Amino acid sequence: MKITDVSTYIIGNSWKNWLFIQVHTDEGITGIGEGTLNAFAKTVEAAIHELKHLVIGMSPFDVETISLKMIRDVYSDGGQIQGSALAAIETACWDIMGKATGQPVYKLLGGKCHDKLRCYANGWYRGGTDEESLFHQAKEVVAKGYTALKFDPFGAAWRTVERSDFTSAIRRIAVVREAVGQDVDILIEGHNRFSVHTALQFADAMALYRPTWFEAPVPPYRQSSVIEVAKRSPVPIATGEDYYNREQFAELLKHDAVHIIQLEPQFLGLSASKQICGMVHAHNGVTAPHSAQGPICSIVCAHLNMASPNFFLHEIFDEFNASWAQDILSTSFKVENGYLQPPERPGLGFDLNLDEISKHPYDPGHWLPLFRQGWEKRERVN
Structure with missing residues (x-):
């Protein structure tokens, strides 16, 4: 089994845009993951697409090597953004492994x-x-x-x-x-x-x-x-x-x-x-x-x-x-x-309901401003 592509979806949740992904394989099994990072949904999405070439063609079972390629081999410290991109793809690989073996991830x-x-x-x-x-x-x-x-x-x-x-x-x-x-x-x-x-x-x-x-x-x-x-x-x-x-x-x-x-x-x-x-x-x-x-x-x-x-x-x-x-x-x-x-x-x-996701588009005002009065109400930030 080989990874063939990575798709991304941003969902406009009012207090924080959520970033979800699908990892596709040549055997038709698709895994899902998440790369949400408060005000950086678009940034992490870009990182995923910039790094995905490193894992296309790899087996989704090789999660340790996938992590090394996306962190060590890049030879840079992208912090939480790089970590979120890694975690989204690696999580989807675990999902694929579970589906392929018929076992829950735990x-x-x-x-x-x-x-x-x-x-x-x-x-x-x-x-x-x-x-x-x-x-x-x-x-x-x-x-x-x-x-x-x-x-x-x-x-x-x-x-x-x-x-x-x-x-x-x-x-x-x-x-x-x-x-x-x-x-x-x-x-x-x-x-x-x-x-x-x-x-x-x-x-x-x-x-x-x-x-x-x-x-x-x-x-x-x-x-x-x-x-x-x-x-x-x-x-x-x-x-x-x-x-x-x-x-x-x-x-x-x-x-x-x-x-x-x-x-x-x-x-x-x-x-x-x-x-x-x-x-x-x-x-x-x-x-x-x-x-x-x-x-x-x-x-x-x-x-x-x-x-x-x-x-x-x-x-x-x-x-x-x-x-x-x-x-x-x-x-x-x-x-x-x-x-x-x-x-x-x-x-x-679980799998993603893409029809429902399409109803909630990205909004740059969807993030959590923790040092503003009233942040706990999680309302849109202009």
Whole structure:
């Protein structure tokens, strides 16, 4: 079996354009993947088409060599853009392998490690982050069966905050804890916002409300800052979604300070993601892969999580997306009472509905501006 071509499709989801692909083969089996990257849908699409000549003619089973050709052999560091292009094509190859062998992808990655995957809700707060809205929206999430939920209480903050904004953010955390009770995990999203001292002030203040983690409190690439916060914070730190190679995770893990690793298969591909899960396992840590792109990304994470013994939590946006989002796949992908399972169908278990995709064209205003007031409503940005 040989790869013959790669097709790309951009879907105009209102809060982030989604980029999907199909990898075609000479035996008629087609695999799907995703390369979504917030404001860079067209850029990643161009990278896919610029790099696809490297894999045409190759066997889709040779995913390690495909990764080397698209990363090592190019001899340049395209960061998350290059990683997204790689992951889209490599994911589609895993889908093809599953379809060709009649096995779901998670079986190819090592098999079932869990009966089901516990999910945490994200994107549930689109009604606003005033205290009353948060209270009622959080209760609705728990009523759906979720036992964990994540939110960013910090508005448009960056590096430092005024005292009144600090108090408001902590109050929002208190309101959500009051709404969901003591037995639900609340996860606090930092979105790489803060300086070290601001992050630690917030960590100390929020500890009273027992968050399960404080995610990405400081920018990720100066790892000394990440490590300092992780070692001094009374709340466990979770991070990793911004990294796009194994070496970055190796550097992070050697400090033995962060033990909740949020790798992003969207930037790494499944082969590297599985290896990183093993690295985390060896450091006595757990994984909660970042799954905040499109629905194919969520499916990929489900397969990876099912095959990872040290899986912790699965991130879900899908239930809080536009109602048509499920229609772009051949079969629905739904959480049931706060849990999900990857499909038992071969490959990823889904194909693209190209007719539905054509109804939602690319829009340059579809991206998430995390440092603007009201970003959480995920409305079109002009």
